Amino acid sequence: MQAAEKIASEQEPEIKRGTCPICGMGCFTETQLRDGIPVKVKPDRASPHPADCPRAGQALDYHDHAERVNFPLKRVGGRGQGKWQRISWDQALEEIAGKLATVRDQDGPEAVAMLGGSFKGPGDAAAWRFANLFGTPNRMHLGKNCGEAEFLSEWAVYGEIGAPGMLPVAGVTKCAILWGVNPPASWSGHTLTMLQAARRQGTKLVVIDPRRTESAAIADIWVRLRPGTDGAFAYGMLNVIINEGLYDRDFVERWCIGFDELKALVQKYTPAKVAEITWVPAAQIVEVARLYATEKPGQLSFGLGVVELGKATLSAVLGKNFLRAITGNLDVRGGQVFDDHPELTCFREEMHWERLIHHPLRTRDNVSAHIWPVASVRAMQLYLEAMAKVNPLGPGSAAYMVYPAPTCVWSAIIDRDPYPIKALITQGTNTLVALANAKRIYQAFTSPNLEMHVVMDHWMTPGAQLADYVLPASDGLERPNLGGMWGFSNVYSAAPRTIEPRYERRDDYQLWRELGNRLGQQGEWPETLEGWFDQLLTPAGVSFAELAARDLPWLFPVPQAKRYEQKGFATFSGKVELKSSLLEKLGYNPLPAFEEPCWSPVSTPELAKDYPLVMTTGGSSPFYYRSQHKHLKKLRRQHPYAMLQIHPQTAQGLGIADGSAVYVETPLGRVRQQAQFADDLHPQVVHADGLWWYPEQSGTEPTLAGVWESNINVVIPDDPDHCDYAGDNHFRGLLCRVYPVER
Ligand code: SF4
Structure with missing residues (x-):
């Protein structure tokens, strides 16, 4: 040297x-x-x-990592054969844009679909900008399954979203219910410290979850309910709160409509009845209801465990909204503060639906609007109309949470029903692992009707192996970041890029910009990502560089509680609509009874004879974020295989030893996981790891990186009966049987 x-x-x-x-x-x-x-x-x-x-x-x-995708690739063999040719970005962009133009001109812009996932930059917003300008409403996102059902119900009932990432405010929140969420594993490790701090300062913590998670372990009350019965539990709490007169009479009288109908609906959900449905003791239902209604302010979290329940979802999400409202915990500090500030929202233009609604080339709604109108262009128009008086700019946060159902996109590819989809661009989405019914997705990805499939990602996922082009995405060290919690809130954090992208990795934004510029969208796309961030931050009056240079590089508008007192709620009536007129206009029952999931010991007792265990899937692991990170050896050593958690008594009755290989089977087939004894589970409930693949296995056909081996989504149905009221997949509260692999 x-x-x-x-x-x-x-x-x-x-x-x-x-x-x-x-x-x-x-x-x-x-x-x-x-x-x-x-x-x-x-x-x-x-x-x-x-x-x-x-x-x-x-x-x-x-x-x-040696297996990162570093250069643009074009398929030269059959789909899944693993034969790729390295090409230049220019060639890739010219060919992809050319094909998109051909499909648009021949079949309309709706024949192009897009699928987003765990984004590799602010690509979600850039993809929305592109889709709106291109004219396609068929922009899917994995976020559909991650809360769309809850957010749409909030818009329907009170017109705003109650801060989904919210944790109890230490010293203020008196009661916090974490319902179907385990923040230390689902969000970030430091949330456990925040929960503990809140508890030390007097917050009573309730966790509702079939599993004794890290959060449940520190809770004052852990409610172990049967997966899929959250709606019944919510209605049971409402029964107690209403019948014991614990609701906020003043708020209900001044600000709610539909209370009498709600009161009538919940009468049959007595604690005894709900105990029978949920397997939770009646005394505990009463205890939680009284605690939440009297220890105020109370917070009722957002959580994925309450969506993804198939038919059981609607009563669950509405029930939570009703609880927040009638207890007077809406829009109060320490409770559910609305922090939607459209005037400050960075991604407003990207989310703005008007461009899509009035696009000159768009003639059709999305491919699932005829089955699930709540997530459609028509619904977007109604949401905007309902909000207009309070919120003329339209929703600020989560405005793009209106997605077509993936199951219908697969139908549009395979069967051209209700109309053909011929081109698909997928970003940061391990689709065969992340969405239900992997075999049907495989059928769509290998269909000759899918004339072009482009994947942009860090890794050669099983879906990428079946694509026509694979493009290399830059990572968090290589790109500047304007984080906005996926647009769910008005909190934005800024960080500059640490290094320039290596190899030929590019940010998602560059893909949409380059395609947009080739497809008549010139003038819509600033040249650099930093330049786009500057544009996005205009409403906040700060440049990206200035924000990133601050000691605390965050925009954090101070929540203003009780804004409804000036303008009312952002609904058609200006009130909290316990009987939602918006849902009625879209053809839904706004006050539905609790409905059992499509497969359950109650709804399908005959099926339950063969498949006697209630299965929940996809609980977060601290070692992996969704399907990601299976490549990383140190993490794999901590959690090497997909695990099936099962009560030891149940396992022993089935001849299953702790750590042994088992099959998990549903009427769709079986996959193999490793038994892990969990004596806190109900003996009739199992939890199967979701989102599993084995990248160390061959990526080509037929193994496709182990996608068929342990991936629980191989055996989860996606037919419309199994989806919820917005068309989201059904991952929790299904039936299965489990047996040793030897058998
Ligand atoms: S892996 Fe994700 S949650 Fe964990 S520190 Fe990194 S960005 Fe945060």
Whole structure:
């Protein structure tokens, strides 16, 4: 080594602030660089959101991994044969844009669909901008399953969304109910510390979950309900609160309509009846109801466990909204504050539906609007109309939560029903692993009717192996980040890029910009990602560089509680509609009874004889974010296989030993997982790991990186009967049987 080089390498490393490359949460990091190469990534402890979850330590392995996709690839063999040719970005973009133009001109813009997932940049918003300008309403997103059903119901009942990522405010929130969510595993590790701090300052913590999660372990009350019966539990709480006169009479009289109808509906959900349905003791139902109604302010969290329940979803999400409203916990500090500030929203233009609603080339609604009108262009118009008086700018946060149902997109590809979809662009989505009924998705991805499938990702996922083009995405170290919690809130964090992208990796934004510029969208796309961020931040009056340079690089509008007192609620009536006129206009029953999931011991007792166990799937693991990170050896050592959690008594009765291989079977088939005894589970309930694949296996046909082996979505149905009122997949509260692999 030359003397000058030696001196340079012995100098203190350069430290750069940025975001963690591992998942889309965008937690803050400090990266040490030597000669411009990242050598260590640490949590930025000075930031409000340090990268400190168990995955974060693997940032460099992720960034440098030998299996990352680094160059644009074009398929040269059959789909799934693994034969690829490296091409230039220019060639890829010219060919892809050319095909999109042909499909649009021959079949209309609706024949192009897009699927987003765990985004690799602010690509979700850029994709919406592209879709709206192109004229397609067939923009899907995995986020559909991650809360759309809850958010749409909130718009229907009170016209705003009650801060989905909210945690109890220490010293203010008196009662916090974490319902179907385990923040330390689902969101970020430091949330456990926040929950503990709130408890120390007097918050009573209730966790409603079939599993004794990390959050349940520190709770004052853990409610172990039967998966899929959340709606009945909510109605049971409402029964107690209404009949014991514990509701907020003043708020109900001044601000709610439909209370008498709600009161009538919940009469049959007595604690005794609900105990029978949910397997929760009646005394505990009463205890939780009284606690939430009297220890105020009370918070009722957003949680994925309450959606993804198939037919049982609507009563569950509405029930939660009714509870928040009639107890007077809506829009109060420490309860459910509405923090939607459309005037400050960065992604307003990207989300703006008007461009899509009035697009000159669009003649059709999305492919699932005829079955689930609540998630359609028509519904968008109604939401805007209902909000107009209070919120003329339209919704600020989560405005893009109106997606077609994936099951109908597969029908549109395979059967051309209700009309053909011929081109698909997928970003950051391991589709065969992440969505229900993997065999049907496979059928769509291998159908000759799908004339072009483009995947942009970090990895060769099973879906990418079946694509026509695979494009390399940059990671969190290589791109600047304007984090906005997927647009759910008005909290934005800014971090500059730590290093320039390596190889030919590019940000998602560049894909949409380059395609847009080739498809008549010139003038809509600033040249650089930083330039786009500047444009997005205009309403907030700060540039991206200025925000990123702040000690606390966050925009955090102070929540203004009780804004409804000036303008009313953003519904057609201006009140909280316990009987939603919006749902009625769309043809739904706004006050539905609790409905059992499509397969359950009650709704299908005959099926339950053969499939006697109630299955919930997809609980978060602290080692993986959704389907990601299975490549990372240190994480795999902690959680090497898909696990099937089962009560030891049940397992022993079935001849299953702890740690042994088992089949999990539904009427759709079986997959193999590893038994893990969990004596806190109800003996009739099992939890199957979701989102599983084995990237160490051959990526080509027929294995496709182990996608058929343990992936629970191979055996989860996606027919309309199994979907919820918005067309979302049904991942919890199904039936299955489990038996040893030897048999
Ligand atoms: S939650 Fe995601 S972004 Fe945050 S530290 Fe963990 S892996 Fe990194």
